[in-house]
Amino acid sequence: MEDSQTWEDWIAANGPRLVLFARRWCSDHAEAEELVQEAFIRFWRTRDGVRDPRAYLYQTVRSVAVDAARSRQARKAREDTHAARRCKSPQFACDLEREERRQQIEAALARLPVEQTEVVVLKIWSALTFAQIAEVTSTPPGTVASRYRYALDNLRKVLGESEVT
Amino acid sequence: MNDDKSESKPIEEELRVLRPRELSDGFIESLHKCLDRPVPHDDGPQPRRGGSFKLFAPLAAVAALILIAFGLVRNWPIREAPAPSKNKIASPAIESPDEQVDELPRPTLIAYNRAIGNEPGSLEELLDYHARTLLPNVPDPDLAYQEWP
Numbered sequence: 001m002e003d004s005q006t007w008e009d010w011i012a013a014n015g016p017r018l019v020l021f022a023r024r025w026c027s028d029h030a031e032a033e034e035l036v037q038e039a040f041i042r043f044w045r046t047r048d049g050v051r052d053p054r055a056y057l058y059q060t061v062r063s064v065a066v067d068a069a070r071s072r073q074a075r076k077a078r079e080d081t082h083a084a085r086r087c088k089s090p091q092f093a094c095d096l097e098r099e100e101r102r103q104q105i106e107a108a109l110a111r112l113p114v115e116q117t118e119v120v121v122l123k124i125w126s127a128l129t130f131a132q133i134a135e136v137t138s139t140p141p142g143t144v145a146s147r148y149r150y151a152l153d154n155l156r157k158v159l160g161e162s163e164v165t
Numbered sequence: 166m167n168d169d170k171s172e173s174k175p176i177e178e179e180l181r182v183l184r185p186r187e188l189s190d191g192f193i194e195s196l197h198k199c200l201d202r203p204v205p206h207d208d209g210p211q212p213r214r215g216g217s218f219k220l221f222a223p224l225a226a227v228a229a230l231i232l233i234a235f236g237l238v239r240n241w242p243i244r245e246a247p248a249p250s251k252n253k254i255a256s257p258a259i260e261s262p263d264e265q266v267d268e269l270p271r272p273t274l275i276a277y278n279r280a281i282g283n284e285p286g287s288l289e290e291l292l293d294y295h296a297r298t299l300l301p302n303v304p305d306p307d308l309a310y311q312e313w314p
Binding site for chain 2 (some may be wrong): 007008011015016017019020029030033036037040041044090091092093094098101102105120124125152155156159
C-alpha cells in the first residue's frame with residue numbers, strides 16, 4: 001500500500017482481514033469491528049515514518065485486541081470459555097454447500113492455540129510474509145514458521161485429510 | 166522458512182477458499198466520523214486546528230492593541246494621584262504673649278490685658294488706635310470733646 005492512498009483504500013484492502021484477525025481475541029464480529037476501528041484510527045494517525053505500514057497496521061490491531069481481551073478477563077464479564085466465544089458468530093462467508101465445512105474449519109481453528117491461529121490467519125487470509133508476521137507478533141521468524149507448520153498439521157488431523165478437496 | 170505459495174498444501178488451498186466476512190454498513194460511517202475530523206496527520210481539505218489558531222491569533226493581537234490604545238487616549242494626560250508631601254505642614258508659630266504685645270497692637274485679649282497692666286492711659290490709647298485703624302468710619306473720639314464754636 002502506498003502512503004498516498006486514502007484510509008478508505010486501506011480499509012477496502014484490509015478491513016475484512018483485520019476483523020478476521022481480531023476475532024482471535026473477540027467474541028463476535030461486531031466487537032471485532034469496534035477493535036479494528038480503534039486500532040485503525042490509532043494506526044492512521046501514527047503511521048508516518050513506519051517502515052512497513054501494513055505490518056504496523058496488523059501489529060496495532062493485535063495490540064488493541066490483546067489489551068481488550070485482558071480487560072475482559074480482568075472484569076470477568078463473560079462466563080463462557082474463550083474457545084466457545086470464538087465460535088459464537090461466523091468468521092467466514094461462503095456458499096451454502098460449504099457451510100458445513102466452514103463450521104468444521106472454524107471449530108478446528110478455535111481448538112488451536114491462539115499463537116498458532118494468529119499465524120495461520122495472517123499467512124492464509126492476510127497474505128503476510130513470515131517476516132511480516134514475525135514483526136506483528138514480535139516473534140522470531142523461525143518461531144513463526146514453526147508455529148505455522150504445527151498449526152497446519154493440527155488442522156489436518158482435526159479436519160482429516162480425506163475431507164480436504 | 167518458505168513463503169512460496171506454489172508449494173501450498175491442500176489444507177492451505179482449502180482454507181484460502183473461505184473469505185473473511187464483509188464489514189458492516191456502520192463500520193465505514195464510524196470511521197468517517199473519526200477520521201474526517203481535522204487531525205495533525207490528516208491532509209484533507211478541512212481546516213486544521215493549527216490553521217484556525219494562526220488566523221485567530223493576529224486578530225486577537227490587533228484587537229488587544231486597539232483596546233490598549235483606546236484606553237490610553239481616554240486617560241490622556243494620565244492623572245496621577247497626588248503623592249503625599251514629604252514636607253511637613255508648617256504649623257502656625259505660637260508666639261509668646263510678650264512678643265505679640267510688642268508688635269502691632271492688634272485687638273487681642275492679650276493686648277488689652279497688657280494695656281491694662283501698663284500705664285493708665287495705655288488701654289484708652291489702644292482702643293483709640295484700633296478704632297482708627299480697624300473702624301475707619303468712626304469719627305475721631307477727640308472731636309467729641311471739642312466744643313462747638
